[in-house]
Amino acid sequence: MTDGATARAVTMHDHGLCIRTALEAAEAATRKSGVNFTPVRRRALEILLESHVALGAYDLLKRLDADGFGGQPPVAYRALEFLVKHGFAHRVERLNAFVACVRPNEPGHEPGFIICRGCRAVAETDASGAPLEADAAEIGFAVERTVMEVEGLCPACRKAAP
Amino acid sequence: MTDGATARAVTMHDHGLCIRTALEAAEAATRKSGVNFTPVRRRALEILLESHVALGAYDLLKRLDADGFGGQPPVAYRALEFLVKHGFAHRVERLNAFVACVRPNEPGHEPGFIICRGCRAVAETDASGAPLEADAAEIGFAVERTVMEVEGLCPACRKAAP
DNA sequence: CTATCACATGTTATTTTATAACATCCACGC
DNA sequence: GCGTGGATGTTATAAAATAACATGTGATAG
Helix, strand or coil: CCCCHHHHHHHCCCHHHHHHHHHHHHHHHHHHHCCCCCHHHHHHHHHHHCCCECECHHHHHHHHHHCCCCCCHHHHHHHHHHHHHCCCEEEEHHHCEEEECCCCCCCCCCEEEEEECCCCEEEEEECCCCHHHHHHHHCCCEEEEEEEEEEEECHHHHHHCC | CCCCHHHHHHHCCCHHHHHHHHHHHHHHHHHHHCCCCCHHHHHHHHHHHCCCECECHHHHHHHHHHCCCCCCHHHHHHHHHHHHHCCCEEEEHHHCEEEECCCCCCCCCCEEEEEECCCCEEEEEECCCCHHHHHHHHCCCEEEEEEEEEEEECHHHHHHCC
């Protein structure tokens, strides 16, 4: 994977702080709600947080296995289910993959993703206010989930692969 | 599958005409561009057109096989690839499934989908003007594909399953 | 005419993604 | 203690997608 600009746009920050913030938010939220932020769940989040890149369940699984958490698919899927359910990570439909949430302190937000097919970096933005939701409301449709993703090339990958 | 309201909202029309229009559009477009609208491709489109419901590749494959077009996955995936490439069908990311396009005469449009998880009906709308695209443009990101889907319950399925 | 090329299809195998199902373990409340 | 619920361990399988290579067919340049 190249270090494209989408990645850089997002990594052009104190990423260590980024990780600490997200982990602390997760700790605080789980302490508060009493849910069990177990080692494998924490480690899964840490792995996702290492970069703003989408990780497949099996990629995550490899990492977890290397860390001694077991190598069977349910290990990864259970951890991911937990993280997504509590808003610490998001599923990127276009990639069948997962990214750590960069806004763990805004529960209930509607994430949108800008996905570089070159470097697989994923920038999270806000998807609220999608015209589709208004369309849905008009016909009495109850929206439960919004998927909003754009895929393309970040500036760096554009230059790299013309 | 129940006959939910999303489906009805969309099927409350002369569906026979709907099918004929789409098929004629496909025939016209392929004649014009010289691409080969072969029997299996045509049949795949007909099957997708039978309802405004998303069909998995393997569901489609079963139907094609029953019609004598062969039962191997590539049969379905190749037909779908053709249909999607030429804008006669769309892929619904959220479902890993496919629907016939209801606007085959508007090449290059950006489809958005309203998906009922009760009846699996899919209403196609317009996804252009998504805020995400502006966000992307701002950081010099070249958008190649926009995915915009909302999932929930249509009015009928809401009543049916409270 | 026939060699060749592009495209479509046939066929086998494999990869990638995801879940089902059931056993075990352990902390907690009573 | 002992039952209950959540978490984990484990085996198996389902579902979605593609790789790779063989074969057929129709247009056309030589």
